[in-house]
Amino acid sequence: MTDLEHHIRQTPLADTHEHISSAAEVADKSPDVLQTLFGGTYITADLVVAGADPQAVERLVDSSDHDVRGRFNAISDAWQHCQHTGYGEGLRLAAKLVYGMEEISAEAVETARARDAELWQPRARLRLLREMANIEYVQIDDATWPCKADPEAPEFFLSDISWVSFVNGQIDAEAIHAEVGVDVYDLESLREAMTGIFAKHAPCAIGVKSPHAYTRTLRWKDRSDADVEGVLQRQLAGHELTDDDRLCLGDWCWARGIELATQHNLPFKHHTGYCAGHSEMVLERTRPAHLCPLLVKYPQAQFVLMHCGYPYGGELLALAKHFPNVFIDLCWAWSIDPFNLCDFVRRWIHTAPVNKLFAFGGDACWAAQSVGYAAQCRRWLTRALQAEVDERLLSEKQAMELATLVMRENQRDVFDLEGTRAALHASMKEAS
Numbered sequence: 001m002t003d004l005e006h007h008i009r010q011t012p013l014a015d016t017h018e019h020i021s022s023a024a025e026v027a028d029k030s031p032d033v034l035q036t037l038f039g040g041t042y043i044t045a046d047l048v049v050a051g052a053d054p055q056a057v058e059r060l061v062d063s064s065d066h067d068v069r070g071r072f073n074a075i076s077d078a079w080q081h082c083q084h085t086g087y088g089e090g091l092r093l094a095a096k097l098v099y100g101m102e103e104i105s106a107e108a109v110e111t112a113r114a115r116d117a118e119l120w121q122p123r124a125r126l127r128l129l130r131e132m133a134n135i136e137y138v139q140i141d142d143a144t145w146p147c148k149a150d151p152e153a154p155e156f157f158l159s160d161i162s163w164v165s166f167v168n169g170q171i172d173a174e175a176i177h178a179e180v181g182v183d184v185y186d187l188e189s190l191r192e193a194m195t196g197i198f199a200k201h202a203p204c205a206i207g208v209k210s211p212h213a214y215t216r217t218l219r220w221k222d223r224s225d226a227d228v229e230g231v232l233q234r235q236l237a238g239h240e241l242t243d244d245d246r247l248c249l250g251d252w253c254w255a256r257g258i259e260l261a262t263q264h265n266l267p268f269k270h271h272t273g274y275c276a277g278h279s280e281m282v283l284e285r286t287r288p289a290h291l292c293p294l295l296v297k298y299p300q301a302q303f304v305l306m307h308c309g310y311p312y313g314g315e316l317l318a319l320a321k322h323f324p325n326v327f328i329d330l331c332w333a334w335s336i337d338p339f340n341l342c343d344f345v346r347r348w349i350h351t352a353p354v355n356k357l358f359a360f361g362g363d364a365c366w367a368a369q370s371v372g373y374a375a376q377c378r379r380w381l382t383r384a385l386q387a388e389v390d391e392r393l394l395s396e397k398q399a400m401e402l403a404t405l406v407m408r409e410n411q412r413d414v415f416d417l418e419g420t421r422a423a424l425h426a427s428m429k430e431a432s
């Protein structure tokens with residue numbers, strides 16, 4: 001093992017994006033080995049794209065069906081066709097590290113079932129993430145406003161305020177009232193409600209997150225109150241909004257979210273590029289360059305652009321080079337297209353300041369999956385930096401210093417780890 005490889009293995013990873021279930025959800029859902037390894041929208045999408053019957057894929061991840069051999073055999077041809085994709089590699093690494101599986105087969109999953117119950121135990125997530133994957137902490141998007149302290153490890157499981165419904169132009173007056181006690185009847189009261197949501201949840205939040213590139217364009221326009229008031233009234237009256245109206249209201253809410261995040265010193269994370277799942281992506285609207293007007297308008301905000309904007313990595317690199325307020329998060333992207341990421345990291349080193357790059361987020365729903373994705377990130381980051389050393393573009397010492405920056409130090413400069421942890425501990429004391 002080279003010193004570089006050893007260093008990357010030993011350095012704890014800051015994990016800036018996950019959807020990992022809480023301990024209570026894990027205990028409740030009790031996922032079996034097939035759901036744990038295949039569950040979610042990544043490898044299941046590759047399987048369908050490879051030709052698997054969508055119903056067989058649904059059955060594959062249904063733990064209530066105890067015929068694990070039958071569930072696997074129904075998709076095994078498709079698995080053969082996508083085992084070498086980035087998703088497949090992440091899965092194989094998780095299977096090996098968590099279950100000791102050398103290959104994915106009906107026999108192997110049958111044997112691995114014996115370990116299922118172990119993973120439903122309290123603190124199993126921590127053992128996987130902190131000990132096995134050498135992750136320092138995780139940032140979780142659970143698609144809600146509250147950022148509650150995790151009872152098992154409040155310093156480890158941090159979370160984001162989700163702003164996606166607002167950016168999609170969906171104003172749920174009932175939910176808002178229940179959350180902050182504000183009746184929304186016009187833009188002024190909507191503004192007050194948003195201020196209330198941040199006042200209540202920002203201290204315990206590590207960031208703000210919106211994956212609206214799945215549902216609308218990233219193109220943003222500055223909208224005046226006068227343009228938006230009528231649209232809001234139509235929505236509150238229960239009328240179906242046109243697409244243009246939804247963008248109008250969504251752009252306004254997005255801007256207020258950026259302003260509030262900036263006031264509360266929270267980075268705002270945006271999904272950019274490729275969409276998980278299959279058969280529905282509108283790729284063009286996910287282009288990072290659509291964000292330029294927003295980046296210009298809010299120079300004091302901190303924009304975290306996620307997933308390497310795949311396949312628009314060149315655009316993302318240009319944005320990160322040009323805008324001091326842009327940071328790039330490679331979460332999930334190692335498993336979309338690992339060679340692309342290797343190349344992206346190398347181009348980055350010679351193009352944009354390296355303090356603005358974050359290496360990892362598993363973007364997974366089960367902790368075991370993140371074990372695989374963390375190993376995958378380390379494997380390909382090592383490969384990228386080793387190539388720099390081999391071609392004498394960096395010394396090994398410089399490569400190790402860069403690894404430390406992108407794996408954990410850069411994240412510390414942008415996210416207020418200690419402040420958030422202190423607020424979470426204080427909130428737990430208050431609650432007890």
Ligand SMILES: [Zn+2]
Pocket residue numbers: 017018019141363
């Ligand atoms: Zn995600």
